[in-house]
Amino acid sequence: MVGTVHHTALSLVIVTNGSKQGLSLATHYYVQPGDWVIVESPTFHGALAILESLGARVIGIPMAAEGMNLELLEQYLRSHRPKLIYTISTLHNPTGLTTSQAHRQQLLALAHEYECPILEDNAYEGLNFEPVPPPIKAIDQHDWVTYIGTFSKTLMPGLRVGYMVVTGKHYQPILERKLLQDLHVSTVSQAIVSEYLASGHYRRHLSRLRAKNLQGRNAMLQALERYFPEEVEWTVPRGGLFLWVHLPAGLPIQAICREALAQNVLVANGAAFFLDQRGYPALRLTFLHPSEKIEQGIAVLGKLLKSYLAPGTRGQASRLKQEGILGFVAKTEGGTKLVG
Structure with a gap:
């Protein structure tokens, strides 16, 4: 605008x-x-x-x-x-x-x-x-x-x-x-x-900023494919500063956020973005950091998520999709991710 x-x-x-x-x-x-x-x-x-x-x-x-x-x-x-x-x-x-x-x-x-x-x-x-x-x-x-x-x-x-x-x-x-x-x-x-x-400095500044953010987004998408469990899904934004990660039901999101913070990885609990903090489990991840820092952070999160995903949670994403809770599709280099 x-x-x-x-x-x-x-x-x-x-x-x-x-x-x-x-x-x-x-x-x-x-x-x-x-x-x-x-x-x-x-x-x-x-x-x-x-x-x-x-x-x-x-x-x-x-x-x-x-x-x-x-x-x-x-x-x-x-x-x-x-x-x-x-x-x-x-x-x-x-x-x-x-x-x-x-x-x-x-x-x-x-x-x-x-x-x-x-x-x-x-x-x-x-x-x-x-x-x-x-x-x-x-x-x-x-x-x-x-x-x-x-x-x-x-x-x-x-x-x-x-x-x-x-x-x-x-x-x-x-x-x-x-x-x-x-x-x-x-x-x-x-x-x-x-x-x-x-x-004209603003236009040039925006061009540099967009290039930097695009690099960070791509680094995060690659790291998500590499480290996150297959039950986890995410958006692929066409700009901005962050993406949205949809998690299987039943995960202790607050505990995961605390444990990640203890390892110097700060993430936003998705509950804050819902009315009365009642919504599906999710995280907002920011991709403004250097690529190596992004990979380190996603590796920490991926390890935590895998440790909490008990065998009983496998397939919950498919159930959510069948019930119509998962609403949109985002394509990544590694395939298609359904995101709610």
């Missing part, structure tokens, strides 16, 4: 202290305590925390390869009349998936039909390894979408420069909420970002 913002009237852009402030501003504007809100499941734990603190009632729509299940979404739009749809359309956190153009158009059409605003949170846009569809906001003609972006993931987290693209009647109320909080983001940080963009 950065490129789109360049062609957007500045009066439609609100600069925020990172995308987290934009997320908070938008949710507090659209949602009141007790309102229904739809999110993808799994989704960004920071968004879940904000909605919980607000007293919203949250509905999680399962993710598939193309995005959230739109048939199920329409059922809830009709029955619950939610006040907001929260989506991460590009390089989804935590799965790393990117929705298709067709899915984005259908989602926007549903929002328009049922008069439900969309909050599009694309913190990782720009880190894609291949072209991605335009943001939903770019095709929004009726002011249903509020867009959130940031330079924290692509440039420097400490700058805390994010932005919102807000159109129509929503702009002024959200701007007023922003002014009540902090008046403006550091002008020094804004000047740094502005200069980086204008000079």
Whole structure:
């Protein structure tokens, strides 16, 4: 959306202290305590925390390869009349998936039909390894979408420069909420970002960053094939910083995370990305480290997982697939991995 913002009237852009402030501003504007809100499941734990603190009632729509299940979404739009749809359309956190153009158009059409605003949170846009569809906001003609972006993931987290693209009647109320909080983001940080963009350094920086991240992702995929048990499945993201690992049921995920940390391997327990931390067992793995460190970490995790996989758990992934719990397919160099 950065490129789109360049062609957007500045009066439609609100600069925020990172995308987290934009997320908070938008949710507090659209949602009141007790309102229904739809999110993808799994989704960004920071968004879940904000909605919980607000007293919203949250509905999680399962993710598939193309995005959230739109048939199920329409059922809830009709029955619950939610006040907001929260989506991460590009390089989804935590799965790393990117929705298709067709899915984005259908989602926007549903929002328009049922008069439900969309909050599009694309913190990782720009880190894609291949072209991605335009943001939903770019095709929004009726002011249903509020867009959130940031330079924290692509440039420097400490700058805390994010932005919102807000159109129509929503702009002024959200701007007023922003002014009540902090008046403006550091002008020094804004000047740094502005200069980086204008000079062309940002495009070159992104190109280097994407090449580095792609190398790390490929190293992790190779290590997963080499060290992980065959019952474990994962996504193959087309960009971003991490991938999503689906584990067989019954594994003590917290214990595995603690034992991995004791061996200097830090992983994110997938439970944090589900509403009430109730979801299928999973891990989010980050591939930003050097290839040799990635291989060492995956080797440690693979050994731990194999030690916990008792003979009785063999074949559980097949059962999950038959029951329809595993929802999408990702291809790796070693074959096909089904991922839930």
